[in-house]
Amino acid sequence: MTDFAALDRYVQDRLPTWTDELIELCRFPSEATNPEALLGAAGWTAERLRRLGARVEIVTLPDSADVPPLVVGEIGEGPRTVNLVQHYDVQPAHPLELWESPPYEPVIREGRLYARGATDNKGELMARIWGVEAYLATAGALPCRVRFLVEGEEESGSKNIGPLLDTRRELRRADAALIEGGGIDPTDRPFLDCGVRGILMVELLVRTLRSDVHSSVASVIENSAARLVAALATLRDTRGAVALDGFLDDVREPGEADRAHVRALPTDDLDELRSAYGAAHFLMGRQGADALEAIAFEPTANIQAIWAGYTGPGTKNVVPAEARARLDFRLVPDQSPERVEAALRAHLDRRGFDDVQIQHIDSTRAWWTSMEHPVVRAARAASEAVLRQQAMISPSMPGSAPMWEVCSRDDVPNVSLGAGRTDCMAHAPNENYRLSDAAIAARITARFLDEFAALD
Numbered sequence: 001m002t003d004f005a006a007l008d009r010y011v012q013d014r015l016p017t018w019t020d021e022l023i024e025l026c027r028f029p030s031e032a033t034n035p036e037a038l039l040g041a042a043g044w045t046a047e048r049l050r051r052l053g054a055r056v057e058i059v060t061l062p063d064s065a066d067v068p069p070l071v072v073g074e075i076g077e078g079p080r081t082v083n084l085v086q087h088y089d090v091q092p093a094h095p096l097e098l099w100e101s102p103p104y105e106p107v108i109r110e111g112r113l114y115a116r117g118a119t120d121n122k123g124e125l126m127a128r129i130w131g132v133e134a135y136l137a138t139a140g141a142l143p144c145r146v147r148f149l150v151e152g153e154e155e156s157g158s159k160n161i162g163p164l165l166d167t168r169r170e171l172r173r174a175d176a177a178l179i180e181g182g183g184i185d186p187t188d189r190p191f192l193d194c195g196v197r198g199i200l201m202v203e204l205l206v207r208t209l210r211s212d213v214h215s216s217v218a219s220v221i222e223n224s225a226a227r228l229v230a231a232l233a234t235l236r237d238t239r240g241a242v243a244l245d246g247f248l249d250d251v252r253e254p255g256e257a258d259r260a261h262v263r264a265l266p267t268d269d270l271d272e273l274r275s276a277y278g279a280a281h282f283l284m285g286r287q288g289a290d291a292l293e294a295i296a297f298e299p300t301a302n303i304q305a306i307w308a309g310y311t312g313p314g315t316k317n318v319v320p321a322e323a324r325a326r327l328d329f330r331l332v333p334d335q336s337p338e339r340v341e342a343a344l345r346a347h348l349d350r351r352g353f354d355d356v357q358i359q360h361i362d363s364t365r366a367w368w369t370s371m372e373h374p375v376v377r378a379a380r381a382a383s384e385a386v387l388r389q390q391a392m393i394s395p396s397m398p399g400s401a402p403m404w405e406v407c408s409r410d411d412v413p414n415v416s417l418g419a420g421r422t423d424c425m426a427h428a429p430n431e432n433y434r435l436s437d438a439a440i441a442a443r444i445t446a447r448f449l450d451e452f453a454a455l456d
């Protein structure tokens with residue numbers, strides 16, 4: 001029987017030292033465009049896992065020197081293995097002017113560490129490492145095998161985690177996987193997500209001319225921006241619902257139990273979501289349980305960027321030759337990105353937009369685990385033991401992570417586990433992590449290992 005009171009004391013004692021570690025890791029500006037910092041963060045992570053006592057392996061792709069390596073750290077023995085799926089890269093920090101302190105000069109204000117990556121995913125990665133360290137320090141040995149899979153391309157679509165794992169197929173074999181982070185709500189209730197969304201990202205391109213032309217001839221010359229905007233307008237109805245033909249054809253209908261579960265979730269996170277980002281209201285006037293269901297079960301179609309013509313200072317009176325937009329589609333089971341992309345092509349062609357080119361950027365599929373799965377029960381018990389409140393369980397987090405690539409081949413169940421909050425501002429300026437929450441995430445992780453190893 002593990003002495004969790006002793007484990008909790010260990011976490012509390014170590015937290016100041018651990019905070020210094022997290023600060024070190026957050027100093028690497030490991031954005032996709034900074035290969036040197038990516039390698040620095042990978043090396044730092046490998047070294048930290050070695051100090052934990054893990055057998056560390058740096059997995060690279062032959063002939064692809066520019067692909068950030070997968071850092072693998074394996075520790076512990078036992079009949080069961082859990083894969084911890086994490087990443088050392090971060091979202092771009094811009095717009096820099098909205099940060100109250102520079103994103104790669106971590107500072108602590110009012111108990112929170114502010115830095116890009118403080119939560120997503122460097123803080124969450126460290127909390128997993130700390131949980132394992134605390135378990136080892138208290139119990140002497142782990143009750144199961146723990147395998148860290150720490151990649152460097154998560155924020156740019158995890159393009160190579162599949163190929164990297166294909167070089168070492170046994171690394172996928174596990175009895176459970178923890179998704180990178182996990183949540184608690186404003187009243188400290190644990191929040192478990194039993195899966196991740198899929199995604200399809202594409203760029204649309206319209207070229208109507210060889211070059212921009214003087215706008216005095218706009219009465220006779222086709223405008224690329226106008227074509228693109230007209231095409232995009234067909235993807236959404238006047239209420240704001242997705243109007244892409246066939247988009248919902250493959251969607252696996254959620255069961256009644258799942259629906260009831262989601263509808264019963266508290267709605268205070270919705271209010272926080274609205275106020276944190278300054279949104280006036282939700283699309284289509286959705287609120288309460290309807291908004292919860294939409295977030296949980298509906299696939300999305302989003303214009304993430306759109307540009308054409310001259311956008312610098314001053315003006316330039318031209319008809320732009322070329323217009324572009326980037327779209328992302330968040331997918332649910334059993335949508336396939338290939339089928340959605342084909343549906344988009346057919347939808348545009350049917351409406352006479354065969355001049356709109358679709359360029360594939362990247363994609364992954366959703367991976368959801370039953371909310372009744374024993375691994376989810378173990379995650380729930382671990383979370384409730386620390387936070388002493390009933391866990392809320394949702395079928396999927398709204399975002400994406402490469403769980404399909406890691407888990408689907410061997411049918412590995414997955415769940416989230418941790419202590420991130422909406423106001424951690426992941427992906428946004430002033431990202432932060434409450435250090436007390438990092439300690440909570442470490443304690444939950446340690447307890448999960450016990451619960452997981454004891455499942456019958």
Ligand SMILES: [Zn+2]
Binds near residue numbers: 121
């Ligand atoms: Zn992340």
